């Protein structure tokens with residue numbers, strides 16, 4: 211018997227650190243770690259100790275013989291990873307980290323009893339943003355150094371995208387928020403909620419009261435399609451939709467109207483899958499979750515019978531991850547089919563290997579959908595149509611929307627719909643006091659140090675762009691904190707002019 215890692219894997223490698231036999235891969239030292247969708251247990255090497263399951267922050271690890279039916283295939287998925295010729299063995303693995311000064315993070319080493327150069331004088335570090343990126347940075351500083359951390363969030367509730375981005379039917383993933391929340395009350399942490407840097411206080415004031423400031427502000431905007439009709443009522447960004455069902459304080463309870471029978475979701479990423487899944491879920495299965503009350507009420511009134519997911523490229527290039535697609539396939543209450551409007555789609559699915567994303571679609575029905583007919587779903591049974599090779603060129607209608615016009619395959623056609631959601635990615639927004647690269651929507655930096663701003667650092671999506679799940683932020687934070695500590699050792703941090711008490715008074719006064 212062995213353990214297997216399943217759908218909710220966040221790939222933050224907490225399990226790798228506790229595995230006594232190094233049977234979980236790819237590790238952060240292996241090249242594949244940077245692009246992996248999840249981590250895998252080698253069943254031949256696993257000694258069945260369960261340390262990984264105990265350490266997993268998102269309840270993703272189970273003994274193979276107790277996998278729930280919908281997760282049983284993960285026994286094979288884990289084993290298959292080690293059968294692939296390209297899988298690196300620990301002996302041949304290339305190092306993912308180059309040598310850039312002192313390494314404060316030998317991965318997974320217990321470090322509470324280590325004396326670091328930076329510990330001669332504890333640093334005072336402000337972290338702006340309490341989502342995963344900010345919290346991994348805080349955890350790193352608190353566990354590896356004697357730093358004091360000022361945690362700041364402009365919202366009245368901490369958590370960032372863990373609180374306002376993860377779908378309510380993913381409770382195991384949301385659970386990682388509990389792990390982060392333990393640090394909110396750490397004796398060396400001061401938490402300031404409802405404090406807006408750039409609004410209540412300036413970046414300069416924050417910097418003047420700390421040795422260093424780390425911005426973990428994420429990507430608060432969303433990408434635009436740039437097509438006619440995009441601003442019509444009824445064409446809504448998925449970021450708004452996600453924030454709506456998660457009760458984000460800045461999104462109105464009536465921001466979404468589900469009176470249409472067909473919804474078009476533009477985009478093929480995991481956010482597109484999240485919103486499609488919520489739209490077709492039986493609302494009673496969401497009733498016991500953290501979903502916003504107003505969203506549950508609207509879903510109970512919903513007329514939606516069919517959701518069309520539009521991918522501009524083929525199934526082999528879809529941005530969603532295999533575990534999320536597999537989970538959708540296992541939803542008994544919904545029909546999932548591929549619109550067979552172009553022969554290249556079936557060809558790509560048939561050519562895919564069993565480990566490829568497109569291969570997951572092999573046993574799904576394929577049908578050339580007749581878009582002039584009404585949506586197919588009936589009663590509580592709804593359907594999701596995956597339409598690849600289709601690029602939206604117009605959101606058609608008058609006040610409300612009537613259809614989305616797409617091009618691709620046999621030419622242009624209109625897909626009738628009453629609601630269009632664009633799930634084409636988040637985008638960073640400029641942060642007062644920091645440089646900004648308009649092309650990438652990120653802050654220019656070198657290994658986390660903001661260009662031309664000594665003592666200022668970035669981590670997470672504002673640093674590397676809006677891609678990668680929660681766990682990707684752990685390695686990202688390790689890099690930024692490593693740079694910060696190296697700067698501290700080199701004496702390159704500007705000295706603060708105000709102390710912690712003065713900062714608390716300032717924050718209280720301004721808020």
Ligand code: NAP
Pocket residue numbers: 433434435476477478479480481482484521522523527528529530531534601602633634635636676677678679
């Ligand atoms: P994403 O993964 O970058 O996907 C964006 C999608 O939008 C892609 O399919 C992209 O197509 C498409 N797109 C972009 N511009 C377009 C345009 N002009 N017209 C049509 N399609 C366009 O972004 P995301 O879904 O927002 O996810 C962000 C990150 O969060 C990802 O790393 C994701 O895995 C993660 N996340 C994970 C979970 C989970 O694990 N459950 C849930 C939510 C989010 P192209 O590929 O052709 O560019």
